[in-house]
Amino acid sequence: xxxxxxxxxxxxxxxxxxxxxxxxxxxxxxxxxxxxxxxxxxxxxxxxxxxxxxxxxxxxxxxxxxxxxxxxxxxxxxxxxxxxxxxxxxxxxxxxxxxxxxxxxxxxxxxxxxxxxxxxxxxxxxxxxxxxxx
Amino acid sequence: xxxxxxxxxxxxxxxxxxxxxxxxxxxxxxxxxxxxxxxxxxxxxxxxxxxxxxxxxxxxxxxxxxxxxxxxxxxxxxxxxxxxxxxxxxxxxxxxxxxxxxxxxxxxxxxxxxxxxxxxxxxxxxxxxxxxxx
Amino acid sequence: xxxxxxxxxxxxxxxxxxxxxxxxxxxxxxxxxxxxxxxxxxxxxxxxxxxxxxxxxxxxxxxxxxxxxxxxxxxxxxxxxxxxxxxxxxxxxxxxxxxxxxxxxxxxxxxxxxxxxxxxxxxxxxxxxxxxxx
Amino acid sequence: xxxxxxxxxxxxxxxxxxxxxxxxxxxxxxxxxxxxxxxxxxxxxxxxxxxxxxxxxxxxxxxxxxxxxxxxxxxxxxxxxxxxxxxxxxxxxxxxxxxxxxxxxxxxxxxxxxxxxxxxxxxxxxxxxxxxxx
Numbered sequence: 001x002x003x004x005x006x007x008x009x010x011x012x013x014x015x016x017x018x019x020x021x022x023x024x025x026x027x028x029x030x031x032x033x034x035x036x037x038x039x040x041x042x043x044x045x046x047x048x049x050x051x052x053x054x055x056x057x058x059x060x061x062x063x064x065x066x067x068x069x070x071x072x073x074x075x076x077x078x079x080x081x082x083x084x085x086x087x088x089x090x091x092x093x094x095x096x097x098x099x100x101x102x103x104x105x106x107x108x109x110x111x112x113x114x115x116x117x118x119x120x121x122x123x124x125x126x127x128x129x130x131x132x133x134x
Numbered sequence: 135x136x137x138x139x140x141x142x143x144x145x146x147x148x149x150x151x152x153x154x155x156x157x158x159x160x161x162x163x164x165x166x167x168x169x170x171x172x173x174x175x176x177x178x179x180x181x182x183x184x185x186x187x188x189x190x191x192x193x194x195x196x197x198x199x200x201x202x203x204x205x206x207x208x209x210x211x212x213x214x215x216x217x218x219x220x221x222x223x224x225x226x227x228x229x230x231x232x233x234x235x236x237x238x239x240x241x242x243x244x245x246x247x248x249x250x251x252x253x254x255x256x257x258x259x260x261x262x263x264x265x266x267x268x
Numbered sequence: 269x270x271x272x273x274x275x276x277x278x279x280x281x282x283x284x285x286x287x288x289x290x291x292x293x294x295x296x297x298x299x300x301x302x303x304x305x306x307x308x309x310x311x312x313x314x315x316x317x318x319x320x321x322x323x324x325x326x327x328x329x330x331x332x333x334x335x336x337x338x339x340x341x342x343x344x345x346x347x348x349x350x351x352x353x354x355x356x357x358x359x360x361x362x363x364x365x366x367x368x369x370x371x372x373x374x375x376x377x378x379x380x381x382x383x384x385x386x387x388x389x390x391x392x393x394x395x396x397x398x399x400x401x402x
Numbered sequence: 403x404x405x406x407x408x409x410x411x412x413x414x415x416x417x418x419x420x421x422x423x424x425x426x427x428x429x430x431x432x433x434x435x436x437x438x439x440x441x442x443x444x445x446x447x448x449x450x451x452x453x454x455x456x457x458x459x460x461x462x463x464x465x466x467x468x469x470x471x472x473x474x475x476x477x478x479x480x481x482x483x484x485x486x487x488x489x490x491x492x493x494x495x496x497x498x499x500x501x502x503x504x505x506x507x508x509x510x511x512x513x514x515x516x517x518x519x520x521x522x523x524x525x526x527x528x529x530x531x532x533x534x535x536x
Binding site: 015022025 | 283284286287288289290291293295342
């Protein structure tokens with residue numbers, strides 16, 4: 001049951017991430033989810049960069065979803081709570097909650113499949129599977 | 135019933151849009167949806183920029199969703215078919231299908247609410263509503 | 269003498285490219301220079317994607333420069349005039365002028381070196397050199 | 403003489419920032435310079451966001467320059483050393499050195515002018531000028 005860990009990380013909103021509405025452009029939340037995901041993985045001892053370089057296992061995104069609750073603004077510090085809601089040898093689902101000083105900013109979900117460098121689906125190698133509790 | 139029009143537009147994949155997996159980074163599909171949406175609006179005589187500047191009506195994103203079917207690559211020409219699947223005075227939902235030479239790349243959906251410059255929900259003014267058939 | 273050709277291309281400013289100042293974020297001009305460069309190359313029969321895939325020759329950026337004259341705004345159509353100001357077997361320099369309906373937006377310059385997939389400097393193969401008149 | 407302070411900040415390379423060459427896309431260095439600049443300003447008690455919101459003073463970029471020495475890669479930690487090399491009531495020039503574990507990645511320079519919300523040049527108000535030692 002992979003859901004026991006929630007990892008917290010935080011980022012500060014970059015000027016580059018805002019748009020002329022004066023708030024963060026909606027696609028950038030997916031970049032923040034990536035950061036939450038990478039830091040979650042690092043926290044459980046799973047180094048994505050190594051897996052990609054040494055084992056040729058990549059994580060392809062199959063689906064992304066984001067619900068925007070309250071706008072995030074330049075220079076605000078955003079907390080990203082990330083957990084794995086589902087995982088098996090073929091795919092993993094991450095969920096995210098983004099907040100700013102207690103205010104809910106957005107929630108998101110990304111579904112990933114493990115693929116080879118040739119971009120074909122593969123099974124996650126044992127050494128990584130254990131880290132996800134699968 | 136707003137769904138009668140599907141607008142086609144196309145973009146060419148920028149080098150900036152790829153990542154080290156050699157394919158388009160997943161957040162960039164949301165930028166493409168924005169382009170599909172803007173061009174759809176232009177095609178029905180709805181100029182988003184004018185509405186924002188002259189009437190102070192903005193379109194805030196409430197939800198985004200993308201399903202990634204097949205990777206898009208640098209320099210490929212991507213067709214974006216955009217239509218409105220739901221619309222009323224408070225919100226509008228766009229759906230997108232992205233293809234490359236007949237190959238399905240991704241499908242997406244974004245839900246938007248009409249807001250004022252102060253970022254509060256408002257009703258879409260009459261002159262714009264007619265364009266959406268509402 | 270490579271400078272005889274100036275290639276014109278145009279792009280429309282994306283919402284994603286603006287920032288909260290209501291104008292285009294300054295790093296995005298470098299993305300536009302990339303588009304000017306790619307289209308310039310395409311126009312002389314030089315397909316960057318093929319060179320990268322088939323010959324393993326990449327163009328690394330050694331230097332970039334941009335002077336911002338007048339802000340570009342959402343939905344404006346920007347013309348990019350691109351030419352090669354210097355080229356030899358080891359490097360090539362592109363220059364860009366970006367305008368909007370005759371108004372000067374920015375000028376830029378990028379210097380590139382030819383490198384292998386292992387990111388080491390190499391000489392540009394004959395078949396490509398001829399296209400640059402070198 | 404504004405040059406006495408050098409502020410150090412660091413960022414971790416995001417997957418989103420890489421391109422298919424497997425290294426950081428060249429425009430993203432300008433985003434990092436922005437982060438160095440913002441953190442420099444914060445360190446001297448100059449809050450850019452406040453100046454923009456409360457005083458309507460914005461910093462427009464007039465020129466940017468970057469020399470790329472060695473590629474930065476995904477997940478690397480990049481140190482950004484930022485200092486002000488020139489400043490007066492009308493403009494300020496920042497310089498940046500980006501390194502990764504002692505390896506020089508890039509150097510950059512940005513020139514900015516102070517402008518009003520209407521995007522016209524203005525003189526920097528006293529309360530901010532003192533912070534820059536001008």
